């Protein structure tokens with residue numbers, strides 16, 4: 398075997414997962430991250446285990462999202478908040494719930510087959526419970542049940558929905574599906590704790606890579622007036638992937654999109670557990686999809702796919718023939734690198750609360766919980782609806798990661814593993830996994846909450862409601 402030194406540029410979910418996985422296989426890794434902590438980029442709150450939030454994507458993408466989410470959940474179980482998602486179609490929607498059923502049936506069949514292939518894939522509960530339908534009569538009955546402090550069954554999860562949504566604003570049946578929550582702060586915490594314990598990983602935080610040059614053998618990486626030679630580069634720089642492509646000099650085609658989700662607090666529901674609730678709607682119109690994502694202690698993260706909430710005019714940009722790096726307008730870069738102004742936080746969070754209150758009337762009493770969770774997301778190619786992407790290898794010794802959803806990282810790093818085998822840097826096809834004896838729940842939870850505080854978010858965002866899943 399040739400001994401390889403690997404540089405990973407960018408410590409978001411793609412970079413930290415590559416570092417953990419490849420270091421587990423014995424490779425020598427240096428991880429560069431320009432910020433002071435890992436996984437501080439765009440947010441993620443939803444495990445797209447079936448892609449049911451995206452009616453516009455193909456069945457193939459949905460099946461891939463299901464499979465990738467199962468792999469992700471097996472690799473990072475401590476990141477998952479085991480609560481289901483409820484999908485509602487507003488009465489104003491062009492579609493009916495029954496039109497969504499063929500895809501749900503297809504996904505159930507796929508999930509069954511994945512379990513038949515490997516029983517450890519059964520991480521989303523019983524396949525026959527992958528989704529469940531609720532009529533208006535079912536909800537009228539559940540409305541009078543006492544809500545459980547530890548909901549397990551689908552019916553128990555539906556009680557808070559039955560007690561809080563306006564039945565006249567949605568079509569029936571409602572659909573409950575086993576798409577769970579994800580916690581960014583717990584991923585940042587757990588990955589940091591693992592990486593700090595690995596002897597073959599050098600962590601370079603607050604270190605921006607400012608140049609990469611091709612050498613006869615390998616690459617010369619420059620950062621802060623220092624230079625170091627590497628055999629292989631993994632570009633996991635998120636929406637700045639194009640800058641690294643420009644340094645390397647490879648062809649490219651991509652977009653980046655700035656988006657934000659808003660943090661609200663609903664004081665009177667501090668003790669109530671909700672599933673995530675999706676109110677479908679046409680993206681970019683005033684009726685754009687509303688997403689109501691619960692965290693402990695009455696905090697709710699909100700998306701509204703309209704231009705005055707999650708989306709922004711000019712928020713989606715493509716690269717040009719002159720540079721691989723799409724140029725976001727300065728006001729977005731200002732938000733990402735410095736801060737938001739208070740008025741905009743108030744205005745957009747209140748619009749998000751109003752957007753969701755159309756269906757959950759008492760939610761109008763919610764208040765602004767903190768600054769938003771936000772960031773720019775990379776999308777390879779020229780299809781802005783693409784939801785599944787992993788990695789490409791545009792030149793020898795260079796992997797370019799461009800995930801759109803976090804669940805793609807395991808397929809992404811397995812593809813890199815295959816490349817490293819081809820180059821003679823690795824000789825094992827084995828899959829790496831995290832051994833939990835090196836991770837303690839109290840440590841993960843405590844660092845996750847500290848990261849929330851350092852990044853000026855409520856500590857509750859570093860906690861999850863339900864720790865053990867697979868109902």
Ligand SMILES: Cc1cc2nc3c(=O)[nH]c(=O)nc-3n(C[C@H](O)[C@H](O)[C@H](O)COP(=O)(O)OP(=O)(O)OC[C@H]3O[C@@H](n4cnc5c(N)ncnc54)[C@H](O)[C@@H]3O)c2cc1C
Nearest residue numbers: 407409410411431438439441442443605606634635801803
């Ligand atoms: C509002 C919003 C909501 C989202 N919700 C979900 C969701 O619910 N579920 C889901 O699966 N996905 C979601 N996503 C997508 C998800 O956030 C991204 O897919 C994911 O975070 C991308 O991870 P990454 O590691 O590729 O990039 P990033 O997290 O952006 O990481 C890149 C890192 O590289 C560092 N970097 C860049 N250049 C350099 C350099 N030159 N030197 C050193 N470091 C550098 C950056 O500081 C950054 O930390 C959402 C995205 C947005 C915007």
